[in-house]
Amino acid sequence: MxxxxxxxxxxxxxxxxxxxxxxxxxxxGYRISLMPGAIEGHRDEWRSTxxxxxxxxxxxxxxxEIATAKVIDFLIFDEDNPSSIRSCIKTARNNGRAVRxxxxxxxxxxxxxxxxxxxxxxPSSMTADRLPVFLEWVKQRVMSFRGALxxxxxxxxxxxxxxxxxxxxxxxxxxRILDVKYFILLPKAxxxxxxxxxxQWAQILRSVSGHRSxxxxxxxSHYRPWLxxxxxxxxxxxxxxxxxxxxxxxxxxxxxxxxxGATYECHRQxxxxxxxxxxxxxxxxxxxxxxxxxxxxxxxxxRLSQSIATTYNFP
Amino acid sequence: MTVVFNEMDGGGGTPREPYAQVAxxxxxxxxxxxxxxxxxxxxxxxxxxxxxxxxxxxEAAERLIPFDIIPRVFAAAEWRKLSAGIEQRVRALxxxxxxxYHRQDILRAGKIPHEFIxxxxxxxxxMVGVMPAxxxxxxxxxxxxxxxxxxxxxxxxxxxxxxxxxxxxLEDREAMMYLFPELFAQQRVAPVxxxxxxxxxxxxxxxxxxxxxxxxxxxxxxxxxxxxFFEHAFLADEMGVELCEGGDLFxxxxxxxxxxxxxxxxxxxxxxxxxxxxxxxxxxxxxxxxGVPGIFDVYRAGRVTLVNAPGTGIxxxxxxxxxxxxxxxxxxxEKPLLKNVPTWRCSDPQQLAYVLxxxxxxxxxxxxxxxxxxxxxxxxxxxxxxxxFRARLKARPRNYIAQPTLALSTVPTFTxxxxxxxxxxxxxxxxxxxxxxxxxxxxxxxALKKGSLVVNSSQGGGTKDTWVLED
Numbered sequence: 001m002x003x004x005x006x007x008x009x010x011x012x013x014x015x016x017x018x019x020x021x022x023x024x025x026x027x028x029g030y031r032i033s034l035m036p037g038a039i040e041g042h043r044d045e046w047r048s049t050x051x052x053x054x055x056x057x058x059x060x061x062x063x064x065e066i067a068t069a070k071v072i073d074f075l076i077f078d079e080d081n082p083s084s085i086r087s088c089i090k091t092a093r094n095n096g097r098a099v100r101x102x103x104x105x106x107x108x109x110x111x112x113x114x115x116x117x118x119x120x121x122x123p124s125s126m127t128a129d130r131l132p133v134f135l136e137w138v139k140q141r142v143m144s145f146r147g148a149l150x151x152x153x154x155x156x157x158x159x160x161x162x163x164x165x166x167x168x169x170x171x172x173x174x175x176r177i178l179d180v181k182y183f184i185l186l187p188k189a190x191x192x193x194x195x196x197x198x199x200q201w202a203q204i205l206r207s208v209s210g211h212r213s214x215x216x217x218x219x220x221s222h223y224r225p226w227l228x229x230x231x232x233x234x235x236x237x238x239x240x241x242x243x244x245x246x247x248x249x250x251x252x253x254x255x256x257x258x259x260x261g262a263t264y265e266c267h268r269q270x271x272x273x274x275x276x277x278x279x280x281x282x283x284x285x286x287x288x289x290x291x292x293x294x295x296x297x298x299x300x301x302x303r304l305s306q307s308i309a310t311t312y313n314f315p
Numbered sequence: 316m317t318v319v320f321n322e323m324d325g326g327g328g329t330p331r332e333p334y335a336q337v338a339x340x341x342x343x344x345x346x347x348x349x350x351x352x353x354x355x356x357x358x359x360x361x362x363x364x365x366x367x368x369x370x371x372x373x374e375a376a377e378r379l380i381p382f383d384i385i386p387r388v389f390a391a392a393e394w395r396k397l398s399a400g401i402e403q404r405v406r407a408l409x410x411x412x413x414x415x416y417h418r419q420d421i422l423r424a425g426k427i428p429h430e431f432i433x434x435x436x437x438x439x440x441x442m443v444g445v446m447p448a449x450x451x452x453x454x455x456x457x458x459x460x461x462x463x464x465x466x467x468x469x470x471x472x473x474x475x476x477x478x479x480x481x482x483x484x485l486e487d488r489e490a491m492m493y494l495f496p497e498l499f500a501q502q503r504v505a506p507v508x509x510x511x512x513x514x515x516x517x518x519x520x521x522x523x524x525x526x527x528x529x530x531x532x533x534x535x536x537x538x539x540x541x542x543x544f545f546e547h548a549f550l551a552d553e554m555g556v557e558l559c560e561g562g563d564l565f566x567x568x569x570x571x572x573x574x575x576x577x578x579x580x581x582x583x584x585x586x587x588x589x590x591x592x593x594x595x596x597x598x599x600x601x602x603x604x605x606g607v608p609g610i611f612d613v614y615r616a617g618r619v620t621l622v623n624a625p626g627t628g629i630x631x632x633x634x635x636x637x638x639x640x641x642x643x644x645x646x647x648x649e650k651p652l653l654k655n656v657p658t659w660r661c662s663d664p665q666q667l668a669y670v671l672x673x674x675x676x677x678x679x680x681x682x683x684x685x686x687x688x689x690x691x692x693x694x695x696x697x698x699x700x701x702x703x704f705r706a707r708l709k710a711r712p713r714n715y716i717a718q719p720t721l722a723l724s725t726v727p728t729f730t731x732x733x734x735x736x737x738x739x740x741x742x743x744x745x746x747x748x749x750x751x752x753x754x755x756x757x758x759x760x761x762a763l764k765k766g767s768l769v770v771n772s773s774q775g776g777g778t779k780d781t782w783v784l785e786d
Contacts, residue, residue: 002563003574097539098560101552109362116361157576260577312576315562 003313005102006161008095010314013149013165015092016111019085020142021173023135025049026075028207030131032199033068045203046071051180052207053173055083072131077123085138089118102158106148114141160255161312163248168305171245172298174232177207179294185225187286201228208232208240229290230282242297243277249304250274256312266307273300320464320724321736322387331465333390333784336502340495341385341727341734349384349729352494356382359493365486365545381777382487383728384494387739387759394505394783397460397468397743398753400652403643405456405745408475408630410646412452415629416442426641431634436683439591439626441598445615448521449748452624455514455586457481457742457757460653462724469656469721471740473639475631476623477588480778481744482546484758485510485553487780503785505755510744511553514586517748518554521620522583530583533557533573535564537589537605547588561589566609571619584620585610591625633682633716634660661708661715670717671708674701677717678768679708692768694720723768726779728761738762740770741781756781 029049043066050056050071058081063070078084082091093115100108126134146166153159178185184200201223205211210231214220217237218227233242249270257263285293308314323338325331330338360379389397414420415432422429432438457478459471488507492499515532522530536547538560551558563573564582572579587594593603598611613619629635637658643651659666661679670677679691691704708715725736743757759779760770770776 001576002557002559003576004560004563005557006576094539097544097548099558100548101558105363113362262577313574315574 001157004315005099006312007314008099009102009158009161010165012092012095013162014169015088016142016145017166017169018083019088020139022053022075022085023138024207024209025053027135028203048180052177053083055081073123086118089115104152106152110145110148157256157259160252163252164308167245167248168301170240171242171301174208174240174242175294175298177204178232182291182294185229185290187226198223201225204228210238226282234277234280246274246277264311266304266311269304269307319722322724322726333388337386337388340498352384355494356490359490380483380772381763383761383777383779385727386780386782387726388782391784391786394755401458401743401745401753402751403647403652405747405751407643407646408473409451409453409747411642412627412630413450421645426645427638435629435632437628437632442626447624448523448620451521451747453627454517454521454622454747456745460741461721463722468653470653471656472636473631475627479543479546480742480758481510482549483778487778491780505783505785507754507756510754511550513746513752515554517746518584518586518622520749523617523620526583531581532584533559533582535559535585535587535589561605561607564607566613569613569616569618571610571613582619584622586622594625633680656718656721659717661712661717667712674705676720678720679715679717682714682716738768755783
């Protein structure tokens with residue numbers, strides 16, 4: 001396989017995953033902005049949404065003030081923003097197009113149809129009542145893409161590179177969401193939060209579609225910051241947790257090792273991170289600092305991405 | 316006004332023999348059936364991304380080439396004659412290119428003025444003395460043919476560089492078989508779907524002599540923004556070969572390699588879909604970012620085969636076109652089986668004078684142009700357009716040739732106001748390697764505008780499935 005093909009598969013999946021995550025973040029942000037009386041300062045919410053997707057600097061370069069309509073436009077349509085939903089789908093599709101020969105017809109048609117439909121959506125049409133339907137559509141399209149990939153692709157290097165992109169992006173995303181709000185997750189004298197705390201906690205879980213599964217998993221009607229952190233970092237059962245993502249990353253890298261008959265530095269890096277998560281305990285993480293832990297994780301994840309690119313000759 | 320030959324019309328309300336079945340089938344189709352089929356065809360093409368980009372358009376505006384569901388049909392006997400003429404022409408073209416880059420016997424014999432070759436931009440001096448595998452230069456040729464009567468065909472032009480459109484030929488057939496399977500059950504239509512396999516055989520057959528084992532073949536594309544990118548990806552997929560961009564290939568130790576996820580892999584045959592000028596920044600255009608530095612030296616050393624060879628454009632240059640009948644006789648010793656369209660060379664003052672006097676009835680083309688740009692179709696142009704063109708022609712007469720406006724044959728086509736005749740041409744694809752292979756049929760392009768003679772997709776042309784019936 002060409003190094004460029006591997007790179008395109010990797011980035012195609014990363015950008016599709018990013019589009020889905022962006023849709024979730026927007027859903028949450030938009031919910032908050034609809035409740036002006038309920039929570040003061042929804043501008044702060046948009047600010048942390050922009051931080052969670054690392055779009056805050058880009059936004060500040062274009063806009064002076066944080067306004068709901070501007071944020072939504074920036075995160076959905078703005079082609080100057082490489083992480084806007086439109087940019088994500090376009091980049092994913094361009095990558096997919098460049099390696100069409102490596103994709104099954106189902107995967108290609110799924111990604112292509114998504115772009116064709118999205119290209120028809122006019123920014124001016126994105127009124128308040130249409131936004132939830134649109135974001136739901138984005139999530140559905142990404143799931144259709146992932147379903148086609150899981151259901152039709154041969155389990156060879158093509159598949160492994162696309163899975164690596166998918167889960168490195170997801171791990172990055174979950175870690176950033178946690179890090180932006182880490183201070184409200186820190187243990188307090190009392191474990192019972194105020195109304196505002198409860199809202200904030202619910203929001204973190206919602207942005208990874210985990211608010212219901214949290215309740216099922218912990219059998220608890222209260223959100224507890226300690227458990228939320230554990231759920232999103234250390235629980236294998238949670239499909240957007242860091243450890244879950246690293247399970248897939250490790251399997252993807254193992255798949256490549258089997259396929260090519262060789263392991264490299266990136267394999268060691270990934271299993272080291274996975275091992276840290278597997279043996280990690282929340283009390284230790286809190287003790288040495290949640291923020292520091294997440295920063296370390298995000299940096300290690302970025303280094304792994306670069307290491308994979310170098311090892312497999314991405315251009 | 317000459318009579319336009321309608322390929323389906325046998326006179327007296329009966330269809331011509333090859334179209335009998337299609338005519339019966341058409342009667343059974345309701346407008347609703349047709350609309351449904353056209354919608355389905357469009358959905359299939361769009362979903363698969365069978366689009367082309369029009370230069371100058373917004374990138375988002377990837378267009379579909381319109382597809383018409385009424386096939387264009389040739390009888391077996393008609394095709395045998397055409398096919399023989401095509402094969403003869405292709406053999407002569409390859410012999411011609413070989414000669415131009417070696418002994419130049421044809422120039423010594425005085426058949427073509429020396430300066431027409433040597434001063435021609437399409438002549439690539441770097442190719443002089445280079446001997447490609449099997450002595451073949453133009454491995455893939457598309458010959459544009461028009462028909463004006465039951466037994467009268469003309470070659471409009473030869474495409475010896477990188478002819479495109481073969482993916483439409485294949486996808487049009489796929490679409491027809493999907494939409495109307497019963498049509499193919501009723502009669503035997505020669506299959507075209509083995510074209511990719513034949514192409515791969517052809518490419519492998521011209522691997523360098525030093526290549527041991529199974530040759531590694533790749534397609535070289537300028538990338539996803541090229542107007543024909545879909546076709547590049549389609550052919551790579553159908554042949555099961557890697558689709559490379561320039562950056563994926565590199566030269567090391569006198570050989571060509573591709574960058575893979577593991578060790579570099581030797582490449583033996585490159586079916587390149589980029590122009591000569593951009594192929595190698597060390598030999599040709601230095602500013603080319605899409606080529607492969609050093610690839611031409613590897614080629615000259617006989618360690619990789621480029622398909623088509625650089626410099627084949629000298630054979631399809633429009634200023635050379637007028638000499639092709641002589642070329643065929645010179646190399647085959649036979650009379651040409653396929654005729655050229657009578658052509659005036661505007662470089663000749665007498666011929667130019669005639670052209671200037673008859674602009675409203677002529678088609679005038681740029682010698683180096685393609686894609687239907689920069690041409691004048693006299694009969695369908697306004698006085699203003701003709702005068703504007705006259706000025707351009709007078710300024711640079713050497714740049715132009717002129718031909719009579721041919722009454723291109725028509726085939727019934729679905730239009731907004733029902734079935735109506737529309738003008739067509741034909742581009743058969745010919746492969747030359749261990750042997751010459753002519754695909755049965757080819758790509759039929761149709762001018763969808765009423766009365767229009769311009770079939771180019773960039774100018775509103777569409778395509779039709781092309782059938783060659785078997786005996």
